[in-house]
Amino acid sequence: MFRGINTINLDAKGRLAMPARYREQLAQHGNGALVVTIDTNHRCLLLYPNAEWEQIERQIESLSSFDPMSQRVKHLLIGHANDLEMDGSGRILLPQELRQYAHLEKHVCLIGQGKKLEIWDQGNWNEQREHWLTESSTSAELPEKLRALAL
Numbered sequence: 489m490f491r492g493i494n495t496i497n498l499d500a501k502g503r504l505a506m507p508a509r510y511r512e513q514l515a516q517h518g519n520g521a522l523v524v525t526i527d528t529n530h531r532c533l534l535l536y537p538n539a540e541w542e543q544i545e546r547q548i549e550s551l552s553s554f555d556p557m558s559q560r561v562k563h564l565l566i567g568h569a570n571d572l573e574m575d576g577s578g579r580i581l582l583p584q585e586l587r588q589y590a591h592l593e594k595h596v597c598l599i600g601q602g603k604k605l606e607i608w609d610q611g612n613w614n615e616q617r618e619h620w621l622t623e624s625s626t627s628a629e630l631p632e633k634l635r636a637l638a639l
Contacts, residue, residue, distance in 0.1 A: 489513055489517075489600075489602060490510065490513070490600035490604065490605050491600040492600045493597055493599055493600070494507045494597065495595065495596070495597055495598075495610060496595075496596050496598055497594055497595060497596070498592060498593070498594055498596055502581055502584060502587050502592075503575075503580065503582070504579060504580055504582060504598070504607070505577065505578055505579050506574060510605070511574065511578045513537075514574060515574075517537040517538075517539055520574035521538035521571065521573055522536065522537060522538060522541075522571070522572040522573065522574070522580060523538055523541035523569050523570065523571055524536075524569070524570050524572055524580075524582060524583070524586060525541075525565050525566075525568045525569040525570070525586075526564060526565070526586060526589050526590070527606065528564050530608075530616065531589065531590050532590050532606050532608040532612070532613075533586055533589075533607040534604050534605075534607075535572075535580075535598075535605040536603070536604045536605075537603075538571070540603045541569070544565075548562055568585075568586065568589075570586065590607065590608070590612075591609045591612060592607065592609050593609065595610040595611075596608060596609060596610055597609075599613070
């Protein structure tokens with residue numbers, strides 16, 4: 489559903505104007521109801537249509553409460569999850585605590601990842617992308633699933 493990179497400016501209140509190409513999709517999949525949470529591997533945010541998030545949340549909730557890693561995931565992902573709604577202008581207000589976590593100031597990148605969007609500080613995105621590009625060119629062995637992928 490979501491693909492591509494969009495550079496967007498946050499306004500002074502921390503609102504992000506959703507690109508027009510995503511607004512219609514989001515309106516169709518839950519009337520613009522969204523959930524944002526943190527990414528536990530990178531300093532960015534994950535933005536899901538509500539229906540997609542509900543499936544993920546059920547899976548997370550079913551994890552064992554006796555396993556420390558499962559508890560960590562529950563605390564971080566569900567604990568930081570916030571319900572959002574697009575306003576009439578197609579904007580969403582990102583909670584201040586989550587903006588601070590992801591170091592979001594003015595210039596952000598919205599990265600399409602299929603069923604979700606990632607929200608990155610533009611500088612952090614550029615650094616991470618360069619790291620991945622450098623890392624992949626020096627990596628000796630690709631996983632079997634990637635070697636079988638035809639692009």
